[in-house]
Amino acid sequence: MKNHFNAYVVRKEEQGGVKAAIEQLKKEDLPNGDVTVQVQYSSVNYKDGLATLEKGGVVREYPMVPGIDMAGTVEESVSGRFAPGDRVISTGFEPGVSHYGGYSEYARLRSEWLVPLPPGLNEKEAMAIGTAGFTAALSVDALLQAGVTPEMGKILVTGATGGVGSMAVAILAKLGFEVTASTGKKDQEESLLRNLGASEVITREEADAPAKGAMGKQLWAGVVDPTGGPALAERLKQIQYGGAVAVSGLTGGTAFESTVLPFILRGIQLVGIDSVYCPMERRERLWKLLGGEWKPERALELGIREISLDQLPLTLETILQGGAVGRTVVNTISDLPSA
Template identity: 85%
Template sequence: MKEQFQAYVVRKDDQKGVTANIEQLKKEDLPNGDVTVQVHYSSVNYKDGLASLEKGGVIRNYPMVPGIDMAGTVDESVSGRFAPGDRVISTGFEPGVSHYGGYSEYARLRSEWLVPLPQGLSEKEAMAIGTAGFTAGLSVDALLQAGVTPLMGKVLVTGATGGVGSMAIAILAKLGFEVTASTGKKQQEEELLRNLGASEVISREEADAPIKGAMGKQQWAGIVDPTAGPALAERLKQVQYGGAVAVSGLTGGNQFDSTVFPFILRGIQLIGIDSVYCPMERRERIWNKLGGEWKPDRALALGVQEITLEQLPHTLGNILQGGAVGRTVVRVSSE
């Protein structure tokens, strides 16, 4: 382990407010944990963008190293689960929120937050998938567990050009689903969404259009919805009998006003997706699928860009403004 290493550190004081800069840290600066990881790659998520804001509501204490995702090699370990040289990934739990995260060349973590790097994935691919792709995998799994099959009809994916949406399209298409992608960037990104596997691309306005009455035409066998907001109520009216909706985000808002009719007349399911504290057994199962039969090859080939720590401020600002398309990985290690 190097005596000094780079990290992107967010600080807060009464005069300057919240500031973020690349700093040199030492081993003793790292928080407690039983595994030290040399971080090779991290990724950029909406939550990481919020961590850079004074009122983002993400960081619980300062200073903080953001980065809720990371992949790298175990450097030191006093854990029975991992040994030096093991390749691991971490998504969710406390890193980047209340524990130094992945925007650092080294991270000291609790072993129960770590997952062995699945066979079939490189560290860079794992971070291209990251929390967004893992959330997409959980959403697809939820639809499958609810009984949604390709034979039932179309699946709608909202926020299609974002990280969760783009990964969900690639996974669903690989599993044989007919995917309709909803986006606010139809003109600019329709070709990309079709290349990801969408068979149809519609505008956000089309997907969110108000439906007269308590119920609408049965259009969707399932919905992967990382946007939510008031329009979720309109989408629920269009889910066909026995269908399901997996909700994982709130970029469209955190409230919606619905009735019980879609649930009691069509027997649909509304399923909440939590990727942060997902139990380890399910976490490892989904990650292994993402490295195997669910690997989102199209998304990994088409929608991934790589940046350095120095480029983080611009990229974090862009994701907060809704300008992100696909996934962005951060090359953390300078070696």
């Protein structure tokens, strides 16, 4: 392990506000944990952008190394679960929030936050999937467990050019579902979404259009919704009998107003998706699927951008402004000088 290594650190300033910059850290600077990982790749998520804002509501204590995702090789371990040389993934739990995260060449973590890198994925692919792709997989799994099948009809994916949405489109298409992708960037991104596997692309306004009356037409067998907000109530009115909605995000807002009618007249399900504290058994099962029969090859081939640590500030600003398309991975083994 290097004597000094690069990390992207957010610190609270004495005069107020926060400042993020690349710093040189030492092994002793890393927090407690039973596994030390040489990080090869991390990823860029909206939550990571919020971690750089004073009032982002993500970071619990300073200083903090953001990066809620990471993949790399175990360097040191006093855990019975992992040994030096093991290739591992960390998504969710505390890294990047209350424990130093993945925007660093090294991370010291708790072994219960790690899963083995599954066969069929390398570190870069795993981070291209990352929390966004894992959340998409949880959403698809929720629809399947609710009894939704390809034969039932179309699946709507909202926010389809974002990380969760684009991965969901690719996974659903691979599993044989007919996918309608909703986006606020239809003119610019329709070609990308069709290449990901969408059979139809509609505007956000079309997807969010209010249904007439207490119940609307039965348009969707299921919905993968990483946006939430008031439009969720309209989507619930348009789910066909026995369908389901998997909601995982709040970029459209946190509140919506609905009635019990879609639930008691059409027997639909509204399933909340949490990727942070997902139980390990389900986490490992879905990562194995993501490396196998659910592997979103189209998304991995089409929508992945690689950056270095020094490109993080602009990239995080872009995602906070809603300008991100697809997935961005961070190569933490950069060309920046280190000792």
